[in-house]
Amino acid sequence: MTTTNSDAVLPAQGIEAPRSGRIDPKYLRSNPSAGSFEMVAWVFMRVSGAALVVLIFVHLWVNLMVGDGIHQIDFAFVAGKWSNPVWQFWDLTMLWLAMLHGTNGMRTIINDYAEKDSTRLWLKSILYLAATVIIILGTMVIFTFEACLVNEAGELLEYAPAFCENVTQ
Amino acid sequence: MTQTKTSPGGRGTLYKGREGMWSWVGHRITGVGIFFFLLVHVLDTSLVRVSPEAYNAVIGAYKHPIMVLGEIGLVGAIVFHAFNGLRIILVDFWKQGTRYHRQMLWAVLVLWFVTMVGFSVRHLMTFFEGWEGF
Numbered sequence: 001m002t003t004t005n006s007d008a009v010l011p012a013q014g015i016e017a018p019r020s021g022r023i024d025p026k027y028l029r030s031n032p033s034a035g036s037f038e039m040v041a042w043v044f045m046r047v048s049g050a051a052l053v054v055l056i057f058v059h060l061w062v063n064l065m066v067g068d069g070i071h072q073i074d075f076a077f078v079a080g081k082w083s084n085p086v087w088q089f090w091d092l093t094m095l096w097l098a099m100l101h102g103t104n105g106m107r108t109i110i111n112d113y114a115e116k117d118s119t120r121l122w123l124k125s126i127l128y129l130a131a132t133v134i135i136i137l138g139t140m141v142i143f144t145f146e147a148c149l150v151n152e153a154g155e156l157l158e159y160a161p162a163f164c165e166n167v168t169q
Numbered sequence: 170m171t172q173t174k175t176s177p178g179g180r181g182t183l184y185k186g187r188e189g190m191w192s193w194v195g196h197r198i199t200g201v202g203i204f205f206f207l208l209v210h211v212l213d214t215s216l217v218r219v220s221p222e223a224y225n226a227v228i229g230a231y232k233h234p235i236m237v238l239g240e241i242g243l244v245g246a247i248v249f250h251a252f253n254g255l256r257i258i259l260v261d262f263w264k265q266g267t268r269y270h271r272q273m274l275w276a277v278l279v280l281w282f283v284t285m286v287g288f289s290v291r292h293l294m295t296f297f298e299g300w301e302g303f
């Protein structure tokens with residue numbers, strides 16, 4: 001065939017460039033409304049990560065780097081910290097952010113490696129159950145903590161921190 | 170820089186992503202490690218609600234020399250994940266981020282090293298000061 005078709009060498013006319021217009025939903029890989037959850041999760045990983053740097057570094061500094069370091073950690077040490085609402089709030093924020101950040105990260109990893117639908121479902125169910133239990137437990141521990149424990153006779157336990165002497169009686 | 174290479178079986182390709190891939194592997198492994206530590210850590214802390222004796226007995230394990238080395242490993246994982254996480258955030262949000270991602274990885278490694286030298290020295294110092302032997 002020797003017909004010269006000038007149209008053929010020109011850029012295709014009447015055919016839109018790929019993805020230039022609205023794409024028929026049946027050609028999309030995922031449901032567009034499901035995209036917003038992943039977007040929120042993506043932003044959350046970054047915002048929580050930035051906050052966790054401060055929360056965790058201060059946690060490690062106060063517990064390990066100052067004072068007697070690892071040897072200072074005992075019941076009285078925790079009692080001393082949690083008698084201050086600032087540390088209660090600090091640990092609560094750290095607990096929630098670290099658990100949600102870590103759980104979301106684990107969800108990504110399960111999605112990456114578990115190929116069977118049923119395996120993914122199982123692993124994620126175990127993950128969410130474990131995360132829920134740990135978050136609720138950690139929260140309750142902070143709010144129900146009792147620093148100045150007494151025995152049946154109403155005397156302070158020997159483990160009580162020094163400040164309890166002025167509190168009870 | 171991404172390189173692909175035909176796998177020995179002749180099927181598919183083997184992704185070899187150099188620094189970018191290794192920092193991703195490192196970020197993933199440290200993230201998983203910290204997650205499992207945190208599950209155990211909330212459980213051991215919750216012993217303060219059982220009894221002071223129970224808490225002190227279990228937390229006493231953290232003062233054993235082997236655990237002290239483990240703590241250095243844990244903090245090493247946290248510090249890498251934290252600094253590399255900040256690098257990821259910069260790559261995503263800073264205009265020049267993608268351009269300097271490799272330089273920033275070196276900065277992460279240098280900062281990690283300096284932080285870990287400081288942490289390890291101080292942690293071992295306090296450990297030996299209060300150690301009463303086996």
Ligand code: HEM
Binds near residue numbers: 059092203211
């Ligand atoms: C070896 C290093 C660590 C030691 C010795 C340590 C010690 C402690 C201690 C003594 C407490 C009781 C309350 C307080 O002091 O604020 C505590 C609570 C807590 N720590 Fe750590 N910690 C370490 C590492 C971490 C890391 C890496 C994270 C985060 C991933 C973390 C997250 C938490 C949380 C969320 C709580 C509150 C737990 C609850 O609500 O029951 N800790 N830690």
Ligand code: HEM
Binds near residue numbers: 099
């Ligand atoms: C110290 C501050 C932290 C920073 C700056 C940080 C930052 C990040 C960033 C930016 C990501 C990538 C998210 C994405 O690709 O969309 C990530 C992933 C992850 N993080 Fe963190 N994070 C921190 C603490 C933690 C903690 C405490 C845990 C565990 C409880 C954790 C576990 C994970 C996991 C499991 C992933 C998923 C890794 C992957 O998909 O390969 N991170 N982190």
